[in-house]
Amino acid sequence: MTNLLTASPGDLIAEYDSGPIDRQMLVRYAEASGDTNPLHLDPEFARKAGFADVIVHGMLSMALLGRLLTENFAADRLRGFDARFAGIVAVDQSLRCSARFESRDEIDAVLALEAVDGSGAKVLIGTARVRLA
C-alpha cells in the first residue's frame, strides 16, 4: 500500500468492490443497526416515498466505504470520517469504493473517498482523517 508519508495528491491508497447489496443485507443491517426505517425493507412504503423499490441505507453504504479504512489502517489511527450521500443506492447495486491521498499535515493524512454504483453514478463522496503513523 502507498505510504501516507510519501504519497502525492491523487495517489490511489485502496479500492474494492462491495459486491451486490441484496435485500437480505438490508434486513441484516436493519437488525444490527436498529435502523428499521421501512424505506429499506418494505417495497410498498418505498413506492409511496417515490422510489421504484427499497433503497440501501445510506449508513450501510457508508459502512461499506469504511471497510477501506478498517482493512488498511489500525483502528486507532482513524480520527475522522464523513460522507455526503450524493445519490440513491438501489437494492442489488454494487459499490466500487476508493480512497485517494489528498493532503497531510504533521499528524494526519486526509483521504478523498468515493463510492460509485454500477451505472457509474457517484453515490457517496467523503473524506477520512488518518494518523500518518
Added chain:
Amino acid sequence: MAVDRARIGYALPAFDVVASAERIAQFAQAIGMSAAPDVAPPTFMKAVEGENNSSRRILDALAVDLKRVLHAEQQFDYLAPIRRGDVLRVQRTVTDIYERKNGQMEFIVIESSITRVDDGELAGRSRQIVLVRHPAPKVAA
C-alpha cells in the same frame, strides 16, 4: 409543512448503550467484515446513537413525515476507540434547521456526543444532516 424552527435546541434525554461483544460482532457481520474486530467499526457509532429508535423519536418530535426523509450527510470524529464491553452515554441534540430551494428542501442537523461512562472519556462525536423533501407547490393552470 415547514419544520418548526423553534425545535432548534431540542435534545433527547441522555441514554446509555452497552457496546457488547455480540452487538459489535453482529454489526461487523452485517457490513461484510470477515472477523469480529476488537475495536468497533467506524460507523458503529451510528448504531449506538440510534438505540431505542432515537432518530425516529427526534423526527416524531419535530413532526416530520418519515416518507419525506433522506439521510443527506454524516460526519464522525473519533477521540477514543469503542471496545467490547464499553458502556456509552449518548446525548443527541438538534443543532440547526435550515432550507434550500425556496423551502423545497429542508435540512435538520442532529449532533451527538458519545462518552464512555466508566472514565468519562469522550469516545466520539457524530453530526447527521437529514433532508426533508417537500414537493413543489402545485400551480393552477
